[in-house]
Amino acid sequence: MRNPFTPQPDFVSPSLNRLRLVALPGVDLPDDVAGQLGYDLLSAAALRQMVQPHAAALGLDEHDPQLLPRLDACLQTAVPHPRAHDIAHQYGRRLGWLLLALKQGDPANRAARPDWQNAHWAWWAQINAIWLGGGLMSGALGQLAAAAAQTIVQSAGFSTFTVQVSPFARDLPLHGLARLLPATATAALLFDFGHTQVKRALAQATPTGPTVTLLPACAAPCEAYTYTPWPTDTATQVHTGMLNLIAETWQTVPGTAPLLLLSIATYLYKGHPYPTQANTGCYSRLQALCPHLATFLQETVSARLGVPLTLRLVHDGEAAAAAAAYVGWRHTAVITIGTSLGIGFPPATLNDV
Numbered sequence: 001m002r003n004p005f006t007p008q009p010d011f012v013s014p015s016l017n018r019l020r021l022v023a024l025p026g027v028d029l030p031d032d033v034a035g036q037l038g039y040d041l042l043s044a045a046a047l048r049q050m051v052q053p054h055a056a057a058l059g060l061d062e063h064d065p066q067l068l069p070r071l072d073a074c075l076q077t078a079v080p081h082p083r084a085h086d087i088a089h090q091y092g093r094r095l096g097w098l099l100l101a102l103k104q105g106d107p108a109n110r111a112a113r114p115d116w117q118n119a120h121w122a123w124w125a126q127i128n129a130i131w132l133g134g135g136l137m138s139g140a141l142g143q144l145a146a147a148a149a150q151t152i153v154q155s156a157g158f159s160t161f162t163v164q165v166s167p168f169a170r171d172l173p174l175h176g177l178a179r180l181l182p183a184t185a186t187a188a189l190l191f192d193f194g195h196t197q198v199k200r201a202l203a204q205a206t207p208t209g210p211t212v213t214l215l216p217a218c219a220a221p222c223e224a225y226t227y228t229p230w231p232t233d234t235a236t237q238v239h240t241g242m243l244n245l246i247a248e249t250w251q252t253v254p255g256t257a258p259l260l261l262l263s264i265a266t267y268l269y270k271g272h273p274y275p276t277q278a279n280t281g282c283y284s285r286l287q288a289l290c291p292h293l294a295t296f297l298q299e300t301v302s303a304r305l306g307v308p309l310t311l312r313l314v315h316d317g318e319a320a321a322a323a324a325a326y327v328g329w330r331h332t333a334v335i336t337i338g339t340s341l342g343i344g345f346p347p348a349t350l351n352d353v
Contacts, residue, residue, distance in 0.1 A: 001126060003345055004119040007269045007315075012115055013276075014317075015267075016341040017043070020112040021101050026156075033094060041094045043340050044068060044136060044196070050087055057083050068136065075140035085144065092145030095163075095337075096152025099130060103158060127333050130163045133172030133320055134336035135197075137165050168323055171199055171214060172336060176322035177261040178203040178210040179350055180312065188259040189249060192316060193242065195222050195265055195282055196339040200249055203261070209324070215253070218245055222282035235285040242297070243304050250305055260301065260311045263319035265342070271295070271313050314353060317344030322353045 005014040017039035023029065033041060040046055051071050055062035058081055060070050074084035101109045105121035132146055142165040150163040168175040173192040181188055181203050190212070192199040200215040221241020250256055266273050266283040271294030273284040290296035298311035314322075321334040321344030329346040336342035347353050 001123065004117070004123055005345065007267070009269065011267065011269060011274055012117075012120060013267060014120075014343045014345075016098065016102075016335065016343050018113070019098065019101070020109070021098055022108040022112045023106065024097060024100055024104070024109075025106060027097065027100075029097065033097065038098055038341050041098060042091070042337055044338060047071075047091060047136060050091060054083050054087065069139075072139040072141050075144065080140070088141050088144040089148050091141070092148025093152055095145055096149035099149060099161075099163070100153050100156050103127065103153060103161070104156070124333075126331055128158075128161050129329070129332045130161075131166045131326065131332065131334045132163065132337065133166045133169050133323075133334065134342065135170050135338040137337050138170035142169065166323065166334070167325070171201070171212070172323055172334070173263040173316045173319035174199055174201045174214070175212055175324065176319035176326075176353075177201075177263055177314070178212045179322050179324055179327070180261055180314070180319075180353060181205060181210045182259075185257060185259050187257040188261050189246075189253065189256055191246065191249075191260065191262045192319065193262060193264045193283060194220055194316065194339060196220055198245055202253055202256070215249065220282070221245065235288045238282055239286055239289060239300070243300060246301055247304050258307055258309045260298075260309055262297070262311065262313045263316040264313060265316050265340075268293075268313065268315050315344070317342045318347075318353055320344045321346045322350060 005012065017037060019038045021033060021036055021041065023034065048067060051067055052062040055067065058074055060067060064070060071084055071087065074081040075088060102124040105125055110121060132142060136142065146163045146165050150161065153161045166172050174190050177190045185205060187202060187204045190201040190203050197217045198220050199217045202213045202215065203210045221238045264283045266281055272292050273287045286293055294311060294313040297313060298309060301311060302309045320336050320342060326332065326334060326346040327350055328348055332346050334344045334346065
């Protein structure tokens with residue numbers, strides 16, 4: 001079956017953030033779940049809302065910016081806090097219900113996603129394996145949520161359906177980018193531009209495949225994460241922030257090769273955001289600055305560093321799905337969960353990324 005979500009001129013977004021969970025036959029969805037978007041159920045902001053009413057019982061500060069990492073710490077003790085375990089289980093059930101909606105393609109949920117046609121729902125119907133990555137899935141929460149989600153889907157009659165956390169978890173797009181290192185290259189700097197953080201690494205070629213040396217993550221050049229329009233001049237601010245971060249990394253990593261591999265949290269067609277995403281997200285608005293974003297970034301980064309560079313730009317979901325273990329896998333989807341939800345489908349070969 002051809003993937004109907006493959007980037008093309010008439011691209012239909014596979015975004016799970018905008019998938020609305022209206023109803024599931026035979027399932028009594030909680031009031032705080034029915035009718036909600038994937039973003040409202042599973043994003044970092046959604047999980048934070050789930051934790052805050054229980055923060056005091058967990059011995060946590062509901063206003064702590066590190067509330068979610070501290071929740072995960074409550075799950076990693078010798079005897080996990082029962083309230084934290086309940087939150088993780090319920091969060092996993094939310095994920096399971098969303099996956100079940102995708103798998104079953106019931107009429108109410110189809111009607112709530114009018115941009116998807118029969119082919120898009122048929123594609124999800126044949127998916128039997130989910131691999132999870134992203135910051136929220138990298139600890140104990142991810143393991144508990146994956147198990148709860150798998151139980152939900154299998155209990156609905158899909159006994160072979162699996163939900164697992166990737167061994168690369170938090171840094172999944174970076175490991176996918178490393179797989180894109182050309183055969184003639186010795187090394188490359190890797191950047192995964194998310195909405196909250198930018199994750200960085202150095203990839204180096206070895207006889208057995210590329211190695212990935214992680215570098216400290218940095219704050220993303222996005223002052224806020226929102227789907228509402230921002231003034232056009234914020235595109236310049238985002239671009240400047242990207243240039244500054246890339247230049248700083250280049251100058252502090254010894255022996256850097258003139259090759260940059262970037263993943264970015266916006267859907268791309270041949271290296272440029274889709275016009276339908278214009279001015280609605282941190283990185284999609286960069287198209288206001290140029291006719292082709294990948295070329296523009298290569299030129300502006302090269303000028304900033306005074307070195308002719310080669311730059312490759314891919315969607316972060318594509319990068320995640322290109323991680324070594326997934327290339328060529330069929331009936332599989334890769335979902336990253338952090339600030340928001342990312343989605344990718346394993347390519348047949350690395351040449352397809």
